[in-house]
Amino acid sequence: MHALKVSCSNCSLRELCLPVGLNRDEMAQLDAVIRQSRRLKRGEYLFRSGEGFRSLYAVRTGYFKTCVSSQDGREQVTGFHMSGELMGLDGISSNLHGCDAIALEDSEVCELPFNRMETLGRDIPSLQHHFFRLMSREIVRDQSVMLLLGNMKAEERLAAFLLNLSQRLSARGFAANDFILRMSREEIGSFLGLKLETVSRTLSKFQQQGWLVVDHKHIQLVKPEALKELVAGCSQAQH
Amino acid sequence: MHALKVSCSNCSLRELCLPVGLNRDEMAQLDAVIRQSRRLKRGEYLFRSGEGFRSLYAVRTGYFKTCVSSQDGREQVTGFHMSGELMGLDGISSNLHGCDAIALEDSEVCELPFNRMETLGRDIPSLQHHFFRLMSREIVRDQSVMLLLGNMKAEERLAAFLLNLSQRLSARGFAANDFILRMSREEIGSFLGLKLETVSRTLSKFQQQGWLVVDHKHIQLVKPEALKELVAGCSQAQH
DNA sequence: GGGCTTGCTTGATACGCGTCAAAGCAAGAA
DNA sequence: TTCTTGCTTTGACGCGTATCAAGCAAGCCC
Numbered sequence: 414m415h416a417l418k419v420s421c422s423n424c425s426l427r428e429l430c431l432p433v434g435l436n437r438d439e440m441a442q443l444d445a446v447i448r449q450s451r452r453l454k455r456g457e458y459l460f461r462s463g464e465g466f467r468s469l470y471a472v473r474t475g476y477f478k479t480c481v482s483s484q485d486g487r488e489q490v491t492g493f494h495m496s497g498e499l500m501g502l503d504g505i506s507s508n509l510h511g512c513d514a515i516a517l518e519d520s521e522v523c524e525l526p527f528n529r530m531e532t533l534g535r536d537i538p539s540l541q542h543h544f545f546r547l548m549s550r551e552i553v554r555d556q557s558v559m560l561l562l563g564n565m566k567a568e569e570r571l572a573a574f575l576l577n578l579s580q581r582l583s584a585r586g587f588a589a590n591d592f593i594l595r596m597s598r599e600e601i602g603s604f605l606g607l608k609l610e611t612v613s614r615t616l617s618k619f620q621q622q623g624w625l626v627v628d629h630k631h632i633q634l635v636k637p638e639a640l641k642e643l644v645a646g647c648s649q650a651q652h
Numbered sequence: 653m654h655a656l657k658v659s660c661s662n663c664s665l666r667e668l669c670l671p672v673g674l675n676r677d678e679m680a681q682l683d684a685v686i687r688q689s690r691r692l693k694r695g696e697y698l699f700r701s702g703e704g705f706r707s708l709y710a711v712r713t714g715y716f717k718t719c720v721s722s723q724d725g726r727e728q729v730t731g732f733h734m735s736g737e738l739m740g741l742d743g744i745s746s747n748l749h750g751c752d753a754i755a756l757e758d759s760e761v762c763e764l765p766f767n768r769m770e771t772l773g774r775d776i777p778s779l780q781h782h783f784f785r786l787m788s789r790e791i792v793r794d795q796s797v798m799l800l801l802g803n804m805k806a807e808e809r810l811a812a813f814l815l816n817l818s819q820r821l822s823a824r825g826f827a828a829n830d831f832i833l834r835m836s837r838e839e840i841g842s843f844l845g846l847k848l849e850t851v852s853r854t855l856s857k858f859q860q861q862g863w864l865v866v867d868h869k870h871i872q873l874v875k876p877e878a879l880k881e882l883v884a885g886c887s888q889a890q891h
Numbered sequence: 892g893g894g895c896t897t898g899c900t901t902g903a904t905a906c907g908c909g910t911c912a913a914a915g916c917a918a919g920a921a
Numbered sequence: 922t923t924c925t926t927g928c929t930t931t932g933a934c935g936c937g938t939a940t941c942a943a944g945c946a947a948g949c950c951c
Contacts, residue, residue, distance in 0.1 A: 506792055608908075610929090617931085
């Protein structure tokens, strides 16, 4: 990943979500398209399922969850999103957002009007290609969630979740083994296909085994290797 | 959907997977890019996880499953694919295929070299847009599978599966309530996050209730309304 | 035909996780 | 402070699905 460290008035983290090799002129065109960033308070909706789709959103700071709901009110969290990650790709197909996006803490996003990004993609091939790659990456991510929901046991799911979080945080320069959960036990459970009590119990079990320390939302991974060993077998095979 | 019924030497079902409003000239350009179709025998791999990614594949005739495997050999079927449906979108992100695609019966696909489709998309905006829509639709589909795997009980999963099959078959001009399953009980179970015995038992239960008739792979939906009622509450909310 | 394989059904049993309930704990309001 | 309120932890119990195992039907090869 050749992340460009070009100063950018609109979105300081653009190099994370759009790491394309653009020249100065193309960069300026992109800048012209990216809208002012938007701030959201904790709990606020960025968009709701069924609303008209106009833009993608990249997280600048803060934390989001996306979720779909069934008619009788069951909620499935489909993902947690941190800085540099894109939300709203599911809205392209029908011009309606297909999920809710909710800020888990005070957050900031930059808005990418999709029509204009699409047009720009025609002039800047590497940008077009990058968008295809981003969408494909989302499909790959979803497939690994299916593997998790379809095949893993509670302990394996939670271990995979914690390691995934750890890896994404450290990729952003945060500590890999000492972090704050931004979501509730219930939201973790919804994402992992478990009930909140099971999440809580499983965390306690990991703590008893000395693999981590739980203090409310504060998690310290003491033996990340143990967690890795637990998920080694059931994680997706590398070829 | 404005499905064009233009004759096409390479891919008679192109109107299904590429229903774009193209003029004669654009159509010719597209024809030039789409490769000769490829035939596969039942059980044959179209591609394997980890192989280099070059092309997307659209099913012309027959039936496919795609699946990801964990290191210890657990297999998660991520989808079943029938005529007009596209496979391989997950390969774009890393230039490697992210899943296996296997023919469930003797089948035929047409190959869409991705680089050339990408280039063509720049000249034909509606084609580019259509590709974005296709990828987005795949993300939406994956989200609804997550809802299924995360929240539904065995009966609800199987009912949702049968109704989805029924709907896709009838969209292709086949009978909605009388069809042959192309996959084994084990493959259905793998897709739905259930064991084959549970699939078998649940089918038997549906039959005892007079909702359908099972004769090996031959399914007749007698009371599809009953199945619909079962999934009504737990299916994704419409807005 | 006999004997094999493969896939499906069905039953008995086990166990993991959901459900229900109670209590602890932190943060904020009155 | 004291009373909320929301979130979490923990325990007891029960249900739903997995697991193990046996039997059956269909297809295939010799």
